[in-house]
Amino acid sequence: MNPGFAQTPLEGILVLASVSVLFFLVVLISSWKRVGIGKDLTKGFVIGGSQLALVSIILMALIEWESEGTFWLPAAAVMVVGMAIISGLRSAKRSPDMPSALRITATSITLGSVLSLSVLLVADAIPLRPEFVIPLAGMAFGNSMDICSLTIERMTREFRMGRGGIETRLSLGSTSSQAVEEIDRMAIRTALIPTIDRMKTLGIIFIPGAMAGLIMAGVQPLVAAQFQLVIFLMIVGGGVITSLATVTLARASFFNERHQLQDWV
Amino acid sequence: MNLYSLRGVRKTLSGRTVLNNLDMDIPEGRITSLVGPSGSGKSTLLRILNRLLDPDSGQVQYRGRPIMDVEPVSLRRQAVLVPQDSTMFPGTVEDNIRYAPRIHNIADFQPLAALNNAGLSADYLERDAERLSGGERKRVALARALALSPTALLLDEPTSGVDPRSSETIEKSVMGLRDGGTTVIWVTHDMDQAIRVSDFIVNIKNGEAKMPEDSEFLWRDAY
Numbered sequence: 311m312n313p314g315f316a317q318t319p320l321e322g323i324l325v326l327a328s329v330s331v332l333f334f335l336v337v338l339i340s341s342w343k344r345v346g347i348g349k350d351l352t353k354g355f356v357i358g359g360s361q362l363a364l365v366s367i368i369l370m371a372l373i374e375w376e377s378e379g380t381f382w383l384p385a386a387a388v389m390v391v392g393m394a395i396i397s398g399l400r401s402a403k404r405s406p407d408m409p410s411a412l413r414i415t416a417t418s419i420t421l422g423s424v425l426s427l428s429v430l431l432v433a434d435a436i437p438l439r440p441e442f443v444i445p446l447a448g449m450a451f452g453n454s455m456d457i458c459s460l461t462i463e464r465m466t467r468e469f470r471m472g473r474g475g476i477e478t479r480l481s482l483g484s485t486s487s488q489a490v491e492e493i494d495r496m497a498i499r500t501a502l503i504p505t506i507d508r509m510k511t512l513g514i515i516f517i518p519g520a521m522a523g524l525i526m527a528g529v530q531p532l533v534a535a536q537f538q539l540v541i542f543l544m545i546v547g548g549g550v551i552t553s554l555a556t557v558t559l560a561r562a563s564f565f566n567e568r569h570q571l572q573d574w575v
Numbered sequence: 576m577n578l579y580s581l582r583g584v585r586k587t588l589s590g591r592t593v594l595n596n597l598d599m600d601i602p603e604g605r606i607t608s609l610v611g612p613s614g615s616g617k618s619t620l621l622r623i624l625n626r627l628l629d630p631d632s633g634q635v636q637y638r639g640r641p642i643m644d645v646e647p648v649s650l651r652r653q654a655v656l657v658p659q660d661s662t663m664f665p666g667t668v669e670d671n672i673r674y675a676p677r678i679h680n681i682a683d684f685q686p687l688a689a690l691n692n693a694g695l696s697a698d699y700l701e702r703d704a705e706r707l708s709g710g711e712r713k714r715v716a717l718a719r720a721l722a723l724s725p726t727a728l729l730l731d732e733p734t735s736g737v738d739p740r741s742s743e744t745i746e747k748s749v750m751g752l753r754d755g756g757t758t759v760i761w762v763t764h765d766m767d768q769a770i771r772v773s774d775f776i777v778n779i780k781n782g783e784a785k786m787p788e789d790s791e792f793l794w795r796d797a798y
Binding site (some may be wrong): 474475477478479480481482483484485488492568569570571 | 625626627628629647648649651652655656657658660662664665674675678679716719720723
């Protein structure tokens with residue numbers, strides 16, 4: 311076994327078991343101090359760990375199929391559909407009263423993620439292989455989900471707080487899209503702030519996961535940094551598309567075709 | 576000639592009947608006041624006339640046409656509603672007054688006339704709209720609506736929370752607009768004001784239109 315770095319699943323379990331001491335210590339301290347997060351931490355660790363294990367097993371199977379020449383893309387497509395539904399469901403919870411929220415969030419997230427991922431494939435930035443496509447799809451969907459959640463939450467809040475201003479604009483003959491153009495812009499800006507801030511602090515406050523992983527796997531740091539930038543461009547591009555799609559699709563839920571606010575707002 | 580004719584209009588909001596079988600005519604080029612207690616359906620009626628809401632049943636005609644056949648954006652440009660809350664848009668008073676001409680692509684719009692017609696001087700143009708007093712906001716909201724030179728003004732309590740001097744300015748401005756041919760529908764709970772400014776008064780009670788018992792105004796002439 312290499313010092314500090316597992317090469318096989320068995321070695322990994324041993325490393326994980328030894329590092330888990332730290333986790334259990336944290337759980338014990340939180341129980342002792344009555345912080346009330348011990349149960350959530352344990353639950354999160356078990357669920358997160360199980361999900362990672364499951365996705366790793368699926369990924370191992372896909373990599374094997376690909377090496378054997380079996381057509382792995384349909385299975386990957388099923389995974390992507392699963393990602394779209396789960397991320398859509400999670401984002402839709404940010405605006406529980408909105409009609410067709412799941413359709414809006416799942417479509418926007420999928421559009422942003424699939425388009426940005428496709429650009430990477432078409433530009434030959436990554437090869438069409440499961441070990442690249444699945445993790446990057448996960449990153450794209452995860453980030454687009456966060457951006458979609460922030461966009462839809464901000465929009466709903468602004469609509470409810472700014473109802474008077476919206477109706478004043480409508481009563482002056484604005485179309486529904488003219489009446490909310492400032493809200494749309496604000497929602498997109500707000501949703502993208504964390505991503506833009508992360509990009510601005512790249513390498514200074516933290517070395518992002520993909521770059522760190524590549525460096526640890528022995529890739530030259532400059533090449534790892536270049537790849538990380540490619541990933542960030544995918545994340546930002548996908549995020550902007552997701553946010554734009556969210557405000558466009560959500561508008562139809564806030565208004566009817568007569569440019570009147572819907573009752574649920 | 577009536578600008579609006581309403582027959583058997585009903586509207587229910589959140590399970591409560593707000594307008595109940597309402598019949599009413601609103602003549603062109605006159606001031607018609609809608610009076611009545613809070614919650615009697617006056618504001619809801621204004622929103623129906625501007626198509627921010629549609630009635631559940633009954634007929635509303637605008638210039639002899641069913642209002643449902645009039646494109647809402649086009650109707651709202653002609654019959655402008657000035658809501659009670661006088662929300663100011665971010666920016667200066669001039670930004671606010673230029674809002675409607677900008678979205679309707681009205682070239683060479685001069686904001687000063689609208690400002691003066693609402694009883695405000697040119698000094699106001701550069702002021703931050705969100706820092707104005709209640710009375711000033713009411714007048715800017717009126718000027719913002721006047722920027723469209725509307726056929727009809729639908730005013731929801733345009734002087735509520737306003738000092739007597741500003742209130743008098745608004746009343747005079749609106750009466751001047753009426754003299755220039757603008758139809759005005761004025762919602763108020765102040766009967767004295769209604770008597771002062773109106774050509775016709777309609778009392779709305781429990782969502783139905785009634786003629787005020789103590790009014791000698793020619794309400795019936797509207798029919």
